[in-house]
Every structure is written in C-alpha cells, then in structure tokens.
Amino acid sequence: MKRAIFPGSFDPITLGHYDIIQRGISLFDELIIAIGENTDKSYMFDLQHRMKFITEAFRDEPRIKVQSYSGLTVDFCRRVGADFILRGLRNPADFEFEKAIAHTNRKLSEIETVFLLTSSGKSYISSSIVRDVIRNGGDYTGLVPETVRFQGIPGKKDT
Ligand code: ADP
Numbered sequence: 001m002k003r004a005i006f007p008g009s010f011d012p013i014t015l016g017h018y019d020i021i022q023r024g025i026s027l028f029d030e031l032i033i034a035i036g037e038n039t040d041k042s043y044m045f046d047l048q049h050r051m052k053f054i055t056e057a058f059r060d061e062p063r064i065k066v067q068s069y070s071g072l073t074v075d076f077c078r079r080v081g082a083d084f085i086l087r088g089l090r091n092p093a094d095f096e097f098e099k100a101i102a103h104t105n106r107k108l109s110e111i112e113t114v115f116l117l118t119s120s121g122k123s124y125i126s127s128s129i130v131r132d133v134i135r136n137g138g139d140y141t142g143l144v145p146e147t148v149r150f151q152g153i154p155g156k157k158d159t
Contacts, residue, residue, distance in 0.1 A: 002027075004084035004114065007034040007073050009127065010050050011043045012148050013057060016125040020088035020116050025063055027114065032080055033058075035068040044131045056147040074109040085113045090123040 006021060010033070025031050033054050037047055045053070051066055058064040069076040073085060085105065087098050102113035125143050133140040141149050 001029045002084070003030045003032065003080070003082040004028040004086045005032045005034040005073070005077055005080065005082045006086040007036055007069075007076075009038075009041070009043070010035050010054060011127050012045050012050060012130060012144060013054050014125045014127055014130055014144050015142075016088065016090070016118060016122045018057065018145050019119045019122050020086065021058070021064065023116055023119075024086045024114075025061065028063075028084065028086075030063050030065065031086065032065045032067055032082060034073070034076055035066065036073075037068050037070045039070070044134070053145070053148045057145040072108070074105050074111055077109065077111050083111060085111055087113055087115050088118055089115050090118045090126075 004024065004027070006017075006024060008017065010017060021031065021033065035047065035050055035054070043050070047068055051068065054066045058066075067080070069079075077083070077085065085102075087102075089095055089098060098113070098115065102115075105111055105113060130140050130143050133143065
C-alpha cells in the first residue's frame with residue numbers, strides 16, 4: 001500500500017492545494033492531508049474549520065483522509081505508516097525552501113518527498129493572499145474550493 005501525506009497549514013485550503021491533491025492521489029493508494037498545528041503560530045481559521053473545509057472538499061474520495069499533527073513531519077509519517085511526503089512547487093523560491101526540508105527529512109528518515117509542479121494558472125495562489133483578500137473584504141471565491149465559502153468566514157456572515 002503506497003501511502004503519502006500532504007502536509008501544510010491549509011489556512012485555508014486553496015485551489016492550488018486542491019490541484020496538487022487531486023493530481024497527487026493518482027500516484028498513491030492513500031493520501032493523508034496532514035494539517036500542521038503549531039502552537040507558536042496564529043491562524044485565521046481554527047483547526048476545526050481548516051479540517052472541515054478539506055474533509056468536505058474531498059468527501060467523495062475515500063482514498064483521501066484528513067488528520068492533524070504537531071511535531072516533526074517524519075514522526076507523523078512513521079505513526080501513520082506513510083513512506084512519502086507530497087509537496088507542491090509554485091516557483092524557484094518554493095524549490096529552494098522545499099529542497100532544504102526534503103534533504104533534512106531524508107537525513108532523519110527513509111521517507112521520500114515527491115514534488116508536483118503547480119498547474120499553470122494556479123501558481124500565484126497562496127493561503128496568505130487568500131487571507132489578505134478575506135481580511136480586506138474582497139471576493140476570494142475564485143481562489144478556494146466551494147466548501148470554504150459555504151462554511152462562512154470568521155467575523156463575516158455566511159453566504
Ligand atoms: P506551509 O505552511 O507548509 O507552507 P501551505 O498550506 O502553505 O503550508 O502549503 C502546503 C503545500 O502546498 C506546500 O507544498 C506548498 O508548496 C503547496 N502549495 C501551496 N499553494 C500552492 C499552489 N498555489 N500551487 C501548488 N502548490 C501549492
């Protein structure tokens with residue numbers, strides 16, 4: 001059984017993440033979307049919301065699971081029996097950053113990191129841009145899966 005995790009903050013999930021997950025699942029038998037919980041970080045969406053947005057976006061795909069974790073990503077991989085980490089690459093800056101993390105994870109474990117390039121037209125999307133649009137009252141609906149908007153946004157009325 002080829003099991004991979006796709007780790008991230010997903011604050012919130014975007015169409016960029018969605019694209020990597022949909023294409024990534026074809027490479028593995030099971031993909032666990034691993035939502036990182038870092039107590040030093042403050043999030044726009046609490047864990048419950050971040051989890052719900054993702055679970056609902058992939059409710060029709062039983063091979064995609066959602067879990068939260070804290071601590072080292074490689075330790076989480078061992079706990080869930082995953083041999084692969086899936087990551088998305090948007091640009092050269094992502095590559096440099098991801099390369100260092102992948103080398104470190106490889107030093108700490110046997111786990112391989114598999115990279116997928118962003119589909120064209122999605123590479124400019126990031127959770128931080130989405131949060132900025134939301135904070136400033138802009139139309140974020142073209143940047144995220146439908147489940148994000150139907151759940152409402154903190155401090156805003158549900159649509
Ligand atoms: P992190 O806190 O690890 O940066 P993110 O939730 O921002 O978590 O991203 C998780 C993963 O999704 C990373 O591999 C990141 O490169 C990838 N990703 C984020 N946005 C996009 C996008 N627009 N296209 C492709 N991959 C993306």
